Structures are given as C-alpha cells and as structure tokens.
Amino acid sequence: MKTLIRLAKDDSVAIALQPLSAGTHVTLGDLQIQLSSDIKVGHKVAVCDIAAGDKIRRNSVEIGSATKPIAIGEHVHLHNLKSDYIPTLNKHYLDREVSS
Amino acid sequence: MMRGYLRSDGRKGIRNIVLVAYLVECAHHVAHEIYLPSRHNNVHLIGFPGCYPSDYATQMMQRLCTHPNVGAVLLVSLGCESFDRRRVENAVAASGRPLKTLVIQEAGGTAPSLKEGQAWVQQQVEAMSHAPTCSIEFADITIGAICGGSDTFSGITGNPAVGRAFDQLANLGTKAIFEETGELIGCEQHMIGRAETPAVAQAIDHAMRKAAEYYEVMGHSSFALGNADGGLTTIEEKSLGAYAKSGSGPIRGVIKPGDVPTQGGIYLLDVIPDGPVRFGFPNINDNAEIAELIACGAHLILFITGRGSVVGSAISPVIKICANPMTYERMSGDMDINAGRVVTEDTTLDEVSQEVIDLVRAVAGGERTCSEALGHQEFILTYKQFEPTGPGCFPGVTAAIPMSQE
Numbered sequence: 445m446k447t448l449i450r451l452a453k454d455d456s457v458a459i460a461l462q463p464l465s466a467g468t469h470v471t472l473g474d475l476q477i478q479l480s481s482d483i484k485v486g487h488k489v490a491v492c493d494i495a496a497g498d499k500i501r502r503n504s505v506e507i508g509s510a511t512k513p514i515a516i517g518e519h520v521h522l523h524n525l526k527s528d529y530i531p532t533l534n535k536h537y538l539d540r541e542v543s544s
Numbered sequence: 545m546m547r548g549y550l551r552s553d554g555r556k557g558i559r560n561i562v563l564v565a566y567l568v569e570c571a572h573h574v575a576h577e578i579y580l581p582s583r584h585n586n587v588h589l590i591g592f593p594g595c596y597p598s599d600y601a602t603q604m605m606q607r608l609c610t611h612p613n614v615g616a617v618l619l620v621s622l623g624c625e626s627f628d629r630r631r632v633e634n635a636v637a638a639s640g641r642p643l644k645t646l647v648i649q650e651a652g653g654t655a656p657s658l659k660e661g662q663a664w665v666q667q668q669v670e671a672m673s674h675a676p677t678c679s680i681e682f683a684d685i686t687i688g689a690i691c692g693g694s695d696t697f698s699g700i701t702g703n704p705a706v707g708r709a710f711d712q713l714a715n716l717g718t719k720a721i722f723e724e725t726g727e728l729i730g731c732e733q734h735m736i737g738r739a740e741t742p743a744v745a746q747a748i749d750h751a752m753r754k755a756a757e758y759y760e761v762m763g764h765s766s767f768a769l770g771n772a773d774g775g776l777t778t779i780e781e782k783s784l785g786a787y788a789k790s791g792s793g794p795i796r797g798v799i800k801p802g803d804v805p806t807q808g809g810i811y812l813l814d815v816i817p818d819g820p821v822r823f824g825f826p827n828i829n830d831n832a833e834i835a836e837l838i839a840c841g842a843h844l845i846l847f848i849t850g851r852g853s854v855v856g857s858a859i860s861p862v863i864k865i866c867a868n869p870m871t872y873e874r875m876s877g878d879m880d881i882n883a884g885r886v887v888t889e890d891t892t893l894d895e896v897s898q899e900v901i902d903l904v905r906a907v908a909g910g911e912r913t914c915s916e917a918l919g920h921q922e923f924i925l926t927y928k929q930f931e932p933t934g935p936g937c938f939p940g941v942t943a944a945i946p947m948s949q950e
Contacts, residue, residue: 445888449700459696459775461887485870486696486775486850503699505730507781520777527778529729529756 448472450491451503457488457520459502464489477517488520500525546680546908549615552640556684557612558843558908559586560675561859562668564618564661565609565632566591568625574648575620578661583919585669588858590835590923597626600801600928606635607802607839613859615675616642616668618661623649642668680908683717683808687904688837688845688860689789690723692830695774695850695868699785701896702848702867702883708897709846710791710810713904717808721799721840722790724815724833725755726826730780731787735812740794747798747934751814761821770851789848800933801836813840818931831855831922834862844907846900854878856915858923863903863913865896880914 448470450458458472464483469476475491483489488502494514499506508527514520548556564587566575572591579589590608592601609617609632617636621629629645636643644664651657689706691698710720728735732752739745767779776782796809805811815836816826827833834845834857845862847853852871856862866872869884876882881899885891907913 449887451700459700484775486868488775488777502781503784505780505784507730507784508778521775522772522777525777527780529779 448477448489452501454504455501456490456492456494456498457500457502458491460485460487460489475516480515480517481519483519488525490514490516490518490520492516494520499528546905547677547910548680548684548908549612549675550678551610551612553610555612555841556678556680557614558680558685558910559613559859559861560615560672561613562587562616562618562665562672563609563614563859564589564620564665565605566620567605567627567629567632568595568622569593570595570622570625571620571648574646574654574657574661575618577658578618578620578646578665581662582665582669583921586672587665587669588921588923590858590925591620592627592925594927595625595627596927597628598927598929600930601925602628602631603802604835604839604925605632607804607841608835608859609636610639610641611838611859612841613843614641615672617644618665618668619643619645620657620661621645621647623647642671681717682713682904685713685843685904685908686719686721686805686841687713688721688723688813688834688840688842689848690830690833690837690845691727691786691789691848691850692855693849693851693853694771694776694782694785696776696785697868697871697884697887698848698850699782699788700867701886701893702850702865703785703788705883705886705893705896706789706846706848706865706900707791708893709900709904710789711793712897712901714791714793714808714810719805719808719811719841720791721805721811721813721837721842723813723837724827725751725812726759726816727779727786728752728783729756729759730778730783734787735790735795738792738795740796740809744795744797747814748795748812751798751812751816754814754818755816758816758821758826762825774851789846798933799840800930801928802839803933804841811840813837817928819929822929823927826928828926829924831857831924832926834860835923835925844904844913846904848883849879852878854915854918854920855922856913856918856920858921861907861913862915862920863900863907864915865900878914878918
C-alpha cells in the first residue's frame with residue numbers, strides 16, 4: 445500500500461494513506477519529502493512551499509487558501525488552511541479541540 | 545434477473561412493503577407496537593412527529609405512501625392532530641393500494657387500536673406474499689446517492705466509483721439522483737458546465753446560491769467534527785469528494801424533495817428549504833436526506849461512507865459502499881462493498897463501479913443488503929418549507945412529476 449497519494453499533478457498537497465511519523469522521508473515521483481510532524485491517515489501534507497494567501501489545490505480543485513506560509517513536508521489542516529466560502533468550524537467545534 | 549411489482553402509475557417496485565405510518569408523535573407508540581411483531585415480514589414504520597400542519601411533511605408522506613416499493617398502507621392517527629391525513633388517504637386510495645386509517649381516539653385507545661392494527665397488517669402481509677411480479681429493467685429504476693460519515697477516502701475511492709456507476713446507469717435509462725447542495729459548495733461552476741439546458745444551468749446556480757446563503761445564516765457549513773478528524777479541512781474539500789459521486793455526464797434537471805423524475809439521466813436534488821431560515825438545519829442527519837431521495841422515487845440508495853455509517857432506511861434498501869479500507873476491516877458486517885481496495889490492492893475504480901452495478905441488479909432482484917439483513921430501518925421527517933419547482937428545472941413537461949402539480 446502506498447504511503448502518500450497526490451491526486452493530480454498540479455496539486456499542492458498529497459494525502460497520507462497510512463499513519464506517518466515526523467522525520468519520515470517519502471518519495472513522491474521525483475520529489476523527496478521529509479515530514480515535519482506526525483501525519484494521520486487521510487490528512488494532507490504540503491508537497492511544495494506554499495505562501496500565505498496561496499490557493500491550495502487537491503485533485504486540481506482549489507480547496508481554500510493558506511493562512512500562513514507552509515513549507516514542503518508540513519501538515520496542512522485547520523491551523524494553516526481556511527475555506528474561501530464558509531468557515532469550517534465554529535467556536536463550538538474549536539472549543540472541543542479538533543485534533544489537527 | 546430483476547423482478548418487481550407493477551403499480552397503477554406504471555412504476556415498478558423492487559420490494560412489496562406494508563407501510564405503517566404515524567401522523568403525529570402521539571400515535572408513534574401505537575404504530576410502533578403494531579409494526580414490531582411483523583418487522584421481519586416486510587413491514588416498515590415511518591411517521592411525522594409534528595402536530596402543526598406542514599405542506600412539506602404532507603407531501604413527503606403522500607409520496608412515501610405511494611412509493612413503488614410500498615404495497616399497502618396503514619395510517620395511524622391520534623385523532624386531534626393537525627396533519628391533513630385526507631391528502632395522504634386520497635393519494636393512496638387513488639393508487640389502488642390497500643389502505644386503512646386507524647384513529648386511536650375512535651378505536652377506543654391503545655389496546656383496541658393495537659388489536660385492530662395488527663390484525664390488518666397481518667392480513668396485508670399474507671396478501672403481499674401472493675402478489676404477482678413483473679420483470680424490471682435498469683430504465684425502471686431510480687437510484688439515489690448520498691455520502692455520510694465522509695473522510696478523505698470517500699473522495700478517493702467510494703465517491704468516484706459511484707460516479708462512474710452513475711454515468712453508466714444513466715446511459716441505461718436509470719434515474720440517478722445526487723444531493724446535497726450544501727455539500728457541493730465550491731463545485732458550482734463545474735456543475736453548471738454539465739447542465740443539459742440553460743434553464744437547468746440557471747436552476748443549479750440558483751440552488752447553489754440558496755445553499756451558500758442558508759449555511760451562512762446558520763453560521764456553519766455542512767461539516768462535522770469527524771470530517772476534520774478524518775483529515776478534511778474545508779467545505780470545498782469535502783464538497784469535491786461528495787461531488788465525485790455524481791459522475792461526469794449531463795445533469796438533466798434540478799428537483800426538490802417529492803419531485804419524481806420520469807426520464808433517465810442524472811438529477812440534482814435541491815434539499816435546501818426556500819425562503820428565510822425557519823426550522824433550523826436543512827437536514828439534521830443522513831436519514832433525512834435518504835427519506836427525501838426516496839420521496840423522489842429512489843428504489844435504492846447508494847450510501848458511501850468513510851468513517852463508517854451503519855444506517856439503512858425504511859422503504860428502500862441502502863447499499864453501503866465503504867471508502868476507507870481500515871473502516872471496512874473494523875465494520876465489514878455493515879458494508880456491502882469495499883471500495884478501499886482501490887488504495888490497498890490493485891483494484892481500479894472501474895472494477896468497483898462494476899461491482900456497484902452488479903449489486904444494484906442483485907438487490908433489485910431481491911437480494912438483501914447488509915443493512916436490510918441487520919434490520920436497519922431508520923427514518924426521520926421534520927419540518928421544512930419549499931416553493932414549487934420552477935418549470936425550467938426539467939427539460940420537458942413529462943420529465944418529472946413535481947409535487948405542486950397534484
């Protein structure tokens with residue numbers, strides 16, 4: 445089974461297909477990525493350096509904007525990616541400490 | 545070989561159910577007790593809890609009680625509720641189905657009602673077992689697709705596989721309905737590009753704007769805590785996964801709950817209420833959406849789950865397609881198809897899609913889904929409000945039977 449899957453060539457994120465530990469080196473095509481934190485299954489990893497405000501692409505579709513600079517190998521989730529439509533989680537949810 | 549039951553409106557059912565329907569919460573217990581002894585004999589229970597009148601609920605009940613999978617109907621009324629039961633009675637009677645209305649206050653209370661109701665249901669169960677069958681084609685079938693308990697795998701395996709099945713089935717003349725607009729925010733332009741006519745494009749645009757506005761007022765997108773735990777971050781990302789289940793073929797129309805498409809093709813079900821936000825969340829859970837798909841005539845439901853939903857439904861069988869291979873390992877007894885093989889094995893999306901179509905054929909032929917075998921018959925109906933569907937939403941006058949024309 446694969447470790448990471450990038451759904452389309454121009455995507456800025458890849459998705460973990462199994463739990464991955466911080467420091468792990470993953471080869472994705474001609475890319476060498478070192479993970480800067482633990483990544484749970486189904487979560488996203490940056491496969492390029494992303495600037496704050498950049499659109500993030502998955503399967504060739506924009507899924508939101510970066511809220512801060514994201515380096516290759518970093519976890520991409522609620523802490524650095526926001527919806528361009530509707531805030532994902534309201535205060536009620538954030539108070540419950542979504543695991544990131 | 546698919547066999548079914550021909551109804552007076554020309555539609556064919558894939559099940560022959562005796563439906564017990566309570567018309568207010570006050571009649572729920574009596575209806576439930578009538579249903580319980582026969583629950584393994586194709587008797588299903590639905591109902592509406594509210595006492596205040598609701599056009600939406602009345603129309604939903606009317607459509608559900610005349611659904612092609614339903615063979616006979618017992619309405620259970622307390623007697624003083626505001627529900628307009630005559631509209632449902634008239635629709636069922638006009639369809640030629642055996643019908644009985646049990647009014648608890650007139651029957652003498654709980655015990656006499658139970659006796660009378662159970663006897664009638666028993667009689668109908670007996671009659672159903674002798675009902676003649678007819679052959680069924682894919683063109684006779686309406687399918688609804690829903691995803692629930694979604695995670696990242698939903699958009700990688702289960703939904704794209706169902707999307708491919710949707711395209712194939714639509715080509716065979718199946719009416720294939722997907723939803724829900726609130727979970728498709730971010731995919732508007734792509735959907736509009738698939739509209740079969742400019743009027744349908746406009747209807748999609750209108751439905752999506754309505755969804756975005758509605759959720760903005762609610763201050764909350766259609767996004768659950770479990771979605772974020774599973775790795776999904778934004779509503780657009782979740783939408784992208786949900787949207788994949790609709791395939792890529794032309795979108796023939798936009799329908800509202802209770803509109804029944806009569807021509808094969810792919811339809812978008814607009815589940816967001818019209819007008820100002822009045823009754824809260826558009827659909828409070830997956831079964832509320834499943835009930836609406838069934839009211840649009842869906843004979844069976846394709847339910848794609850990543851986190852692992854276990855639900856089935858009253859009236860129409862639910863086929864569960866598990867997108868996440870780890871979830872499948874834990875919950876295989878609830879899952880009909882393991883779409884996660886796409887990431888763990890060499891299985892392709894096309895192979896899973898074929899498996900879905902083969903299972904549709906088998907279930908339409910009488911094979912029970914996991915949720916049916918486990919006795920799942922979830923059902924919920926709450927207050928909502930809709931305006932009649934606009935004439936531009938269908939490509940032709942015969943393409944659907946909108947609720948408002950009855």
